[in-house]
Amino acid sequence: MPDFGFYLTLAWRNCWRNKKRTLIAVSSILFAVVLSTFTTSVQEGQHAQMIQGTVKQISGYIQVHKTGYWENKSIDDAMVLSEADRISIQNSPEVKTLLPRLETGVLVSKDTLTKVSPLIGIDPEAENNMSGLAKRVIAGKFLTDSSEGMLIAEGLAKRLGVTVGDTLILFGSGFHGSTVAAEIPIEGIVKYPLKQLNQAMILLSLNRAETLLDCEGYLTSLAIDLAKPASMDEVKTQIDTLLNSGFEVMTWKDLMPELVQAIAADDAGSYLMTSILYLVVGFGIFGTIMMMTQERIREFGILVAIGMKKAKLSIVVLTEIIFISLTGTLAGFLVSVPIMVWMYLFPIPVSGDMGEAMLNYGIEPFLFVSLAPFVFYSQALIILVFGILAAGYPFNVIRKLKPVEAMRR
C-alpha cells in the first residue's frame, strides 16, 4: 500500500505536466477570490462608514442616561453623574473621550419667523475631539467652555435668514417646566454633512446651557467615544457594573435601531448580489475543472486499463484540485490585498446623485473599503470550498468510467 507521498507526487507531477491547463484553473480561482473580496470589502467599508459617520458625528459609541431618558428624551429626566463615576468611566483603558451633554428642544425665532430646533449644551473640546466639529464651522468661531453665544446649523441659519453676530430668541421650557427665554448671539455657523442635523441644531457651551435651562450640575446624557470600537460591548458591561442602578447604558445599536435596520436591509440586498457573484465564479471554476476532466478521460481510461484503482485515481485528482485551489486562493489573496490597501488609502470619490444620497446618509461621498481581516479570509475560504466541491465532477466521471470506451476518445 503506497503512502500519502505517492498521491502527492503524482498530483504534483500532473499539475506540472500540463502547465497551461493548471494556470487556467489557478487563474479562474484567483479571479473568483479577487472579485468576491472586492465586493465584500466595499460593502463592509460602506457600512463601517455609515456607522462611523453617525456614531462619530452624533451619538458616540455608548451613552449613559438616567433610566428611562431615551424613551421620552425629556429634560426632566436629566441625571446627576458624580465626579467619582465620571472619573472611573474615564479611567477605563478603552474609553477615549467623555462627552457630557444637556439636550432639549426649543423654539428659536428671529422677528416673526419661528422654528423648532434641538439645543445641546456641549463640552466643545470633547466634541471636537470626537467629531472634528471645529473644522465644520464655516463662519464665525467655535465655542469655548465660557462661550455665551451659540453655534447654529447652516440650514437653520439659512431658514431664519441670520448670520454670525445676529441675536436669536430662544423660547421653551427647561428643567421641570422652568421658563426658557433668552436672547443669544450667534457666534458661529456650523455645516453638518448630515442633512437632518444641518436643518436644525443649536449648540451652546455646557455652562451656558445649564443656566439657560435651569439645571446646574445635570446632564441628559454622557456620550462615550472609544479608542477601539470592537471593545464596545465589553466597555458597556464594564460601565453597567460600575454605575449604581438608576442609569441606563446604551450602545449605538440600542440608540439607533434604525441604523442597524438600514444596514440589515442593505445586507439583504448585498446577499443577493454576492450570491449571484458566487454563482458566476462558482460556475467559472466548475467549468474549468469540467474541461480539465473531459480532456483527460482518455488518460484516465488508460490508467484504469493498466490496473490503476479508481479510488486511488480519484484521490490523485482531488489532490491536484486542492493544489490548484490553494495556489489560486493564495494568489488571489496576494493580488487583492494590495488593491484593497490602495483603495483604502486613496478612496475613489463618488459624484452625482449617488454622492448626494450618501451625503444624506451622513457618509462622505467616497468608495470606502474595509480592510477587516475577516473580509479576506472569509472570501478565500468560501472560494476554496467551491474549488474542492467542484472535484465532485471528476469523481463522478471516474466512477462511471469504462476504460474501453474512454480509450477510444
Added chain:
Amino acid sequence: MKTTLSLFFLMMFPLLSGAQTVTEIVKKADQVVRGKSNRAEMTMKIVKPDWTREFSMKTWALGEDYALIYLTAPVRDKGTVTLKRKSEVWNFLPTINKEIKIPSSMMMQSWMGSDFTNDDLVKESSFVEDYDHEITGDSTVDGRICWKVSSVPKPDAAVVWGKIISFISKEGYFQLLAVFYDEDGIAVRTMKSTQIKNAGNRVIPTVMEIVPLDKPGNKTIMTYQSIFFDEPIKPDFFSQQNMKKVK
C-alpha cells in the same frame, strides 16, 4: 340638631331650597378667599421626587376676570408677569422683553412647572357657575365640621374635571379639601387648605397644597405671606402695558 334640621329641610324641598343653599355655600366659599379684589404676597414651592423649586410672587386680582402675577424670585425668573384678562392669559418675559399670549393649546400645560395648569389660572373662577352642586353629607376635616359638596359639570360647560368633591367648613366657609376626578371617575388631584389665620385683613387658610395623585412624590405648596382684601383697584391695572411696569 342643625344637621337634622337642614336634612329635614332638604327632604322637604329637594329641588328648590336644597340647590339654592348649596350654590350659596359654594359662592360664599369662593367669595371668602377672593373678595371683590385682593392683593397678596405669596410663595409657591414645587416639589418633585428628587428636586424642588421655590418662587416668590406678588399677585393682584379683581373679581373673576382679572388677575396679575409678578414673580420676585428666583433671580432667573424675576420680573416674569402672568396676566389674566377674561379668558386670555398673557406672559411677559423680561429676559426677551416680550409678551406672549398663551394659546388655548397650551392651557393644560403646567404653569411655571407647578402642578397648576394655565387653565387653572383662567377657569378656576367658573367653579361656581359651571357645575351643578349637591350636598352629599357632613364630614370632618382637620377637626372642622364641613359640608361635603359634590359638583358635576353642567352639560354644556367646557371644563376638564369629571367631578369635584369639596369639603367646605360650616364655620367660616373655607374650602378645606377638594378632590378632583377625571371623566373616568378616577381621583387625579387633591387640594388641601390649612393654616387658617389672619394674614392681612381677613382670616383665611393661608397654605394650599396641591397633590397630583397620578405622580407620586409631586406636589405644589402655595403659602400666603400676606393678603389684603377689597382694596380699590381698577381694571386697567390689568393691562398689557402694565405688565412691563409693575413691581
